[in-house]
Amino acid sequence: xxxxxxxxxxxxxxxxxxxxxxxxxxxxxxxxxxxxxxxxxxxxxxxxxxxxxxxxxxxxxxxxxxxxxxxxxxxxxxxxxxxxxxxxxxxxxxxxxxxxxxxxxxxxxxxxxxxxxxxxxxxxxxxxxxxxxxxxxxxxxxxxxxxxxxxxxxxxxxxxxxxxxxxxxxxxxxxxxxxxxxxxxxxxxxxxxxxxxxxxxxxxxxxxxxxxxxxxxxxxxxxxxxxxxxxxxxxxxxxxxxxxxxxxxxxxxxxxxxxxxxxxxxxxxxxxxxxxxxxxxxxxxxxxxxxxxxxxxxxxxxxxxxxxxxxxxxxxxxxxxxxxxxxxxxxxxxxxxxxxxxxxxxxxxxxxxxxxxxxxxxxxxxxxxxxxxxxxxxxxxxxxxxxxxxxxxxxxxxxxxxxxxxxxxxxxxxxxxxxxxxxxxxxxxxxxxxxxxxxxxxxxxxxxxxxxxxxxxxxxxxxxxxxxxxxxxxxxxxxxxxxxxxxxxxxxxxxxxxxxxxxxxxxxxxxxxxxxxxxxxxxxxxxxxxxxxxxxxxxxxxxxxxxxxxxxxxxxxxxxxxxxxxxxxxxxxxxxxxxxxxxxxxxxxxxxxxxxxxxxxxxxxxxxxxxxxxxxxxxxxxxxxxxxxxxxxxxxxxxxxxxxxxxxxxxxxxxxxxxxxxxxxxxxxxxxxxxxxxxxxxxxxxxxxxxxxxxxxxxxxxxxxxxxxxxxxxxxxxxxxxxxxxxxxxxxxxxxxxxxxxxxxxxxxxxxxxxxxxxxxxxxxxxxxxxxxxxxxxxxxxxxxxxxxxxxxxxxxxxxxxxxxxxxxxxxxxxx
Amino acid sequence: xxxxxxxxxxxxxxxxxxxxxxxxxxxxxxxxxxxxxxxxxxxxxxxxxxxxxxxxxxxxxxxxxxxxxxxxxxxxxxxxxxxxxxxxxxxxxxxxxxxxxxxxxxxxxx
Numbered sequence: 001x002x003x004x005x006x007x008x009x010x011x012x013x014x015x016x017x018x019x020x021x022x023x024x025x026x027x028x029x030x031x032x033x034x035x036x037x038x039x040x041x042x043x044x045x046x047x048x049x050x051x052x053x054x055x056x057x058x059x060x061x062x063x064x065x066x067x068x069x070x071x072x073x074x075x076x077x078x079x080x081x082x083x084x085x086x087x088x089x090x091x092x093x094x095x096x097x098x099x100x101x102x103x104x105x106x107x108x109x110x111x112x113x114x115x116x117x118x119x120x121x122x123x124x125x126x127x128x129x130x131x132x133x134x135x136x137x138x139x140x141x142x143x144x145x146x147x148x149x150x151x152x153x154x155x156x157x158x159x160x161x162x163x164x165x166x167x168x169x170x171x172x173x174x175x176x177x178x179x180x181x182x183x184x185x186x187x188x189x190x191x192x193x194x195x196x197x198x199x200x201x202x203x204x205x206x207x208x209x210x211x212x213x214x215x216x217x218x219x220x221x222x223x224x225x226x227x228x229x230x231x232x233x234x235x236x237x238x239x240x241x242x243x244x245x246x247x248x249x250x251x252x253x254x255x256x257x258x259x260x261x262x263x264x265x266x267x268x269x270x271x272x273x274x275x276x277x278x279x280x281x282x283x284x285x286x287x288x289x290x291x292x293x294x295x296x297x298x299x300x301x302x303x304x305x306x307x308x309x310x311x312x313x314x315x316x317x318x319x320x321x322x323x324x325x326x327x328x329x330x331x332x333x334x335x336x337x338x339x340x341x342x343x344x345x346x347x348x349x350x351x352x353x354x355x356x357x358x359x360x361x362x363x364x365x366x367x368x369x370x371x372x373x374x375x376x377x378x379x380x381x382x383x384x385x386x387x388x389x390x391x392x393x394x395x396x397x398x399x400x401x402x403x404x405x406x407x408x409x410x411x412x413x414x415x416x417x418x419x420x421x422x423x424x425x426x427x428x429x430x431x432x433x434x435x436x437x438x439x440x441x442x443x444x445x446x447x448x449x450x451x452x453x454x455x456x457x458x459x460x461x462x463x464x465x466x467x468x469x470x471x472x473x474x475x476x477x478x479x480x481x482x483x484x485x486x487x488x489x490x491x492x493x494x495x496x497x498x499x500x501x502x503x504x505x506x507x508x509x510x511x512x513x514x515x516x517x518x519x520x521x522x523x524x525x526x527x528x529x530x531x532x533x534x535x536x537x538x539x540x541x542x543x544x545x546x547x548x549x550x551x552x553x554x555x556x557x558x559x560x561x562x563x564x565x566x567x568x569x570x571x572x573x574x575x576x577x578x579x580x581x582x583x584x585x586x587x588x589x590x591x592x593x594x595x596x597x598x599x600x601x602x603x604x605x606x607x608x609x610x611x612x613x614x615x616x617x618x619x620x621x622x623x624x625x626x627x628x629x630x631x632x633x634x635x636x637x638x639x640x641x642x643x644x645x646x647x648x649x650x651x652x653x654x655x656x657x658x659x660x661x662x663x664x665x666x667x668x669x670x671x672x673x674x675x676x677x678x679x680x681x682x683x684x685x686x687x688x689x690x691x692x693x694x695x696x697x698x699x700x701x702x703x704x705x706x707x708x709x710x711x712x713x714x715x716x717x718x719x720x721x722x723x724x725x726x727x728x729x730x731x732x733x734x735x736x737x738x739x740x741x742x743x744x745x746x747x748x749x750x751x752x753x754x755x756x757x758x759x760x761x762x763x764x765x766x767x768x769x770x771x772x773x774x775x776x777x778x779x780x781x782x783x784x785x786x787x788x789x790x791x792x793x794x795x796x797x798x799x800x801x802x803x804x805x806x807x808x809x810x811x812x813x814x815x816x
Numbered sequence: 817x818x819x820x821x822x823x824x825x826x827x828x829x830x831x832x833x834x835x836x837x838x839x840x841x842x843x844x845x846x847x848x849x850x851x852x853x854x855x856x857x858x859x860x861x862x863x864x865x866x867x868x869x870x871x872x873x874x875x876x877x878x879x880x881x882x883x884x885x886x887x888x889x890x891x892x893x894x895x896x897x898x899x900x901x902x903x904x905x906x907x908x909x910x911x912x913x914x915x916x917x918x919x920x921x922x923x924x925x926x
Contacts, residue, residue, distance in 0.1 A: 006922040013847075013915040017840045020908060035912065038905040039839035040873035044889060050880040176838070181885070185892070723891030774885040 023187040025393055028123060032187050036176070047181040048774035054808040055098075062815035063090050063165045069799045070095055072807045076769040076777040079319040079796050088322040089159045089336045091812055093166025093193075096316055100333035100771040101170065102180040103312040105190055106718055108197040108334060111204035112140050113387070118186055119719075120392040128391055133275045135387040136401050136410035139207065142431040143199035149433035150195070156438040160195045163336035167193040181773055182719065198437070201334040206430035208307065210462035210481075212277050212543040213358035216270050216424070217647035219494040223269050224646075232657075233649045233666075236492075236541045237530055240652055242554045244465060244477060244526045245516045248535045253512050255537045257487060258505050270424070270494065271643045273416040283546055284351035285572070285737060285746075286467040287525035287553060288475040290518065294563040298755040299469035302568045303340055303349025304746040306739045309715045311724065311779060313767030315340075315748045319796060320444065327444040328761060328795045330748050333771075337440040340750065342759050344795070345447045346470045347752040351526045353463040353479045354542045356486070357429035359504075361406045361497025365423065374498045375405055406497055407431055418643070425497055427504075429482060434460035449474045449517065456480045457510050465526035471754045477524035478515040479531045483508045486539045508538055523557045525550070527737075547652035548578045548735040565762060568751045573788040574737040575614045580624050583655045584612070587627065590682045603690045614738075615731045616708035623705070625733060626692055631685035637670050651735065658682070707731060713742050715766055715782065717773075724773055728766075728786050751790065762790035818855040825849045826865035826917060834869075842866050842909060843916035850920025862917025867910035871902060 020035030037043045055072065068091045071079040078095045082088035097104065109115055113134030121128040150157050171190050183190065214234070221230050286303040294300050307314055315330035320338060329341010340349045365382070366372040372379035383403040391397050402409045406425035411417040435458050442455035452468050456478055459466075463481020468474070484491075484504035495502045514532045516524060527550035531540065556571050588608055596604065603623050610620025632648060635658075639646040649657070657664055662678035669676050669684070676684070693705055702709065708729035717724035732738030732745065739745055748765045766785040770777035784791065794805055830845035846862040855861055878886050878898075890901035 002922070002925050006919065006926060009915060009919040009922050013843060013912065013919050016912055016915060017843055020912065021840060034904075034908050035839050038870075038901075038908055039834075040870050040877060040905070041834040042839055044885070045874050045877045048877050048881045048883050048885050050877075051882050721892060723888045773888065774881070774883045776882050778883070 025120065028120075030120065030186070032185050037184055037187075042177040044181055044184050044774075046177050047184070047772055049770075049772065049776065051776065053776070055810050057809070058811040058813055060813050060815045061090075061094065061169055063162075063169055064812060064814040067814055068812040070810045070812060071796065071799050071802050072809070073794045073802060074805050074807055075317070075781070075791060075793075076807060077317045077319070077793065079794065079799070079802070080321060081796075081799050082322040085155075085322055085324075086158060086162050087812075088320055088325070089162040090166040090169075092318065092320060092331070092336055093163035093168075094170050094812070095166075096318070096331070096333050097167040097170040097193075099769055100312055100316055101167070101190060102182040103718060103771045104167070104193075104197075104201075104334040106182070107204060108200045110134070111143075111200040111207070113389075116389055116391045118188055118392065121394055128389060128397060131389055132387070132399055132415060133410070135389075135399065136408060136415060137207070137211070137275070137426065138401075138403075138408040138410075138428070138431055139200065139203050140196075141403075141408065142203045142206075142428070143196055145431060145433040146199040146202065146435075147195055149435045150199075150437065153435055153438050156435060156441055159336045159441055160198050160437060163198065164193050164195055180771065186719075198335050201332055202436055203430055205332065206462040208462075209352045209464075210354065210357050210430060211428060212354065213356060213360070213491075214543050214647050215358065215360045215492065215494050216272060216274065217645050218492050220269055220644050220646055222493060224644075232661075233653065234647070235653065236539075237534070238545065238547060238650065238652050238656075240547050241529045241545070241550050243533050244479060244524075244529060244531045244550075245514045246519075246533045247516060248533045251512075251536050253537075255485070255512070256506070257485060257539075258501075268422075269644055270422065271418060272411045272424075272645055273643075274645050275410070275416070277543075283528035283549070283734075283739065285525075285527045285549060285553060285739070286349040286351045286465065287523055287557060288347075288467050288469040288477075289523040289557060289560075289563055289568075290475050291473050293522045293557075293561055294753075296753065296755050298471070298753060299473060299475050300563060300565060300568055301342075301347040301349065301467060301469035301475070301752045301754065302572060302750065303351075303467065304572050304739075304749045305340065305350060306745055307747040309743060309745055309747060309766050310718045311715055311726065311767050311773070312718065312771030313747070313765050315765050317763065317765070317769065317793070319794070321796070325445050326797070328793060329750070330763075330765070335437070335440075337437070337444050339440060340748065342752050342754075342761060342795075343444065343446060344759060344797075345472070345754075346449075346452060346468065347754060347759065347761075348443060348452065348469075349467050349750060350464040351467075352528055353465045353481055353526075353531065354528060354545070355463060355481070355483055355531075356491040356541045356543070357461065357463070357481075357484070359406075359427040359491050360424040360494045361404075361427060361502065362494055363404055363406075363409065363423045363425050363497045370402060370423075373404060376498070376500050380405065404497070405500065406503065424494060429484070430461045432460070432482070434458075434482065436460065448472060449476055452476070453478070465528075465531075467524055467526065469752070469754050471756060471759065474518055475524050476515070476517040477526060479513055479526075480510070480515075481513075483513070483538070486541070488539050489541075490539070492541055512538075521558070523554075525553050525557060527553055544650045546735075547650070549737050549739065552576055552578045552737050565751050565753050565760070569749075569762070569788065569790055571737060572746065572749050572751070573732075575618075575731040577612045577614050577621065577624070577733070577736055579651065579655075579735045580610075580612045580614075580621075583628075584610070584624060586655075586659060587682055587686070590679045591686060592683060597687075597690070599694050600687065600690045603686070603693065613731075614707055614733050614736055616706060616729055618707045618731070619704050621707035621731075621733070622710040623689065623693060625707075626689040626710075627686055630689040630692070631682065634669055634681050634685050634688075635667055638666050711742055713740060713745075715779075716743065726779060726782065728782065730786050746785075749785070749790065759795060761793045761795060763793050764790045818853065819857055819861055822849055822853040822855045822858070822861040822917070823865045825853055826862055826913065827869050830866060830913070831869055840912065842869075843912050846913040846916035847920040850917035851924050852920075854921045854924050858921035859914040859918040863910040863914030865917075866913030867906035870909040871906050874902060874905060 113131035460482035833841035
């Protein structure tokens, strides 16, 4: 009996330990290993940092050539002082990983289509299907090519290798107690970092910025609506805006455009449920004003890239100092170097220079085995790549992706397409070998305009508008990327993949890209608008170009003199809604006030007295945006056809058509028997939005609908765990200079004054340096960012210069 | 009195082990003290010793920080307040400690 009792008790104890030491999935909800996770000696509690947390004074690392000093300032921004490049990038890798390891790895997993290895397949296989999409778009295929290009470039190669070594040194130092929070929560271990992951991160950025296209949508539109309508709804260039560079008649080079015009395929309808595009409102602002417009007489350069806002933040601020380099700015955790920032003589920033960099080619297979396809009158072998998904808690999943001369075939009857007869291969610029790492390597060391130009020659994709200013007084803009030379209308529609001459045969030479230096207006600026005046000889098309921010920015810059950095901060936070100024009076004039309900009368009143600022407390902004959000789907209901991918015209063109073609057949709402014109649809959207506002106010027991409350912006955790996200109240919106929509917005705001006495930088981003949700520095910059505040950033020449702004200093000592 | 000695012994020995061992070292400590210092409420001694040890240490960490991670983790577990997270944590550690101490004492009886 006693033995029996003992055995029962022993089994209970051991069983309990087993259960609490392992992760369980109950009804698709994963439960972390509770004993391990909740243990205050090693579990998640150890990720909670004390208020006055300081890092170690010294660490011994065996990958160093010499000792390195890292000063962490009061924002926990590291200032790395190394005696050579090898140690510099090793230290950058090590220090970045210390703050951001989990994010770095998760983002590369996401790029490579490996999220389901961590999370499991997810509800309705959400994560697995996401992963399949990433593999089918050839993300790893592109990253491999980028790595191949690296092997010819010693400087860039060493940079990547030492950075990788530094990250791995940190990974090797970890035990369960020191593991970042998310690994504990999800119960897995980091794997070794590789150079491929660095390349994947750049491809990840390329995917955000340059994977957009409308070929399939335009092909369908052509079939359904005809040429005339396609030109009306989707013009290549909208009659609006200041181009980034205006130099009419100044493009004095001869160009060779291939003369054969590859036309759209025999008209056809393509039934594909396309992968969701990256947010079309993703964009950015940058500008530089010359010294004769500023109070100090020195140029000021500004930049705010607009991206999906997450925690941990997308950017990691850092200073890199070694012989030949002294640079300050923001880096992408997982990539060496600084992406946006300044050296001690120049500054630069980036905005997306979108252009059509994607083509779709129709493939004719020999038979149903799809082993061969037609190319230049020959049957060519298809490459079949078997993608393996080690889905957590599930058996291994395999997916076959077909590769052709053009690239992968993402959609087939196994993935988002129900038509097994038609196949389209995906050609994307970012699949090609290129060496952006070296571009940043050189940019981080550039001393003047010539150095900047030389660095950019290495930059292919994703194309960006690089704004520039130097201490010596130059300002410049360069629209840089590897742009295929296009025949007119080429790339707008799906192409015939059986002829290799239908592909990109040449690229615009770097020196013929759009650029300018010290223009007479005294400033350069870009905000994702159409890049150049109409005399530029190359054909340009893209999914869409920005129509509002650019004009507002140029307007304000034109009016300013004696500019102070504070004026620039004010402009970055500017909430003026130019789109509303141009559309609201017209919308209001279309309303029939005799039929107004009480709520509608009230809405009309609010809207007609609104000052067009999307400020936090503005009620007019809420009513206007709700109206617009109801109007678009009502107007373009024709674009939501079952199974056929189509695309709504742009915001600017929609407003233009409403004014100029009120009787356009598209404005008729298909689901109603009566025939609507612009006027009726505007009225219907007004009524619907007013009802929506009333419901919102009731649900939130608010008497008014302040814009920040109604917009309810949200900075989510990368893993989409609701309790780890933060709701914030801000003004702005897409199409506004302060481009903060609900989840997208200025991911980094930077102002740099290039004064002769030394460069001054101010910056802020919505998050913090630490990726640890248990750290004070996880989101310490969020509130200042919300309130439009900036931090003056330390730009040191010696570690000792930091004075009282040092949080702590860590000496990385060479292991003897 | 025996109970108090056993409680204190489990508390200190498991604290010591926890500094360099994985979380389940608490079971080892409780088991040994259950065996060596058998009381008339072995389970309770093990349970409360570990519960108290974990509560106190977690509280120390939490009160010394401006981070609200404990609150957020509570929310991740669908708990309204972090107090509940503390109680669940105490129960998790406590049950292991309790059963381990009980097992130790039962071995002694053999």
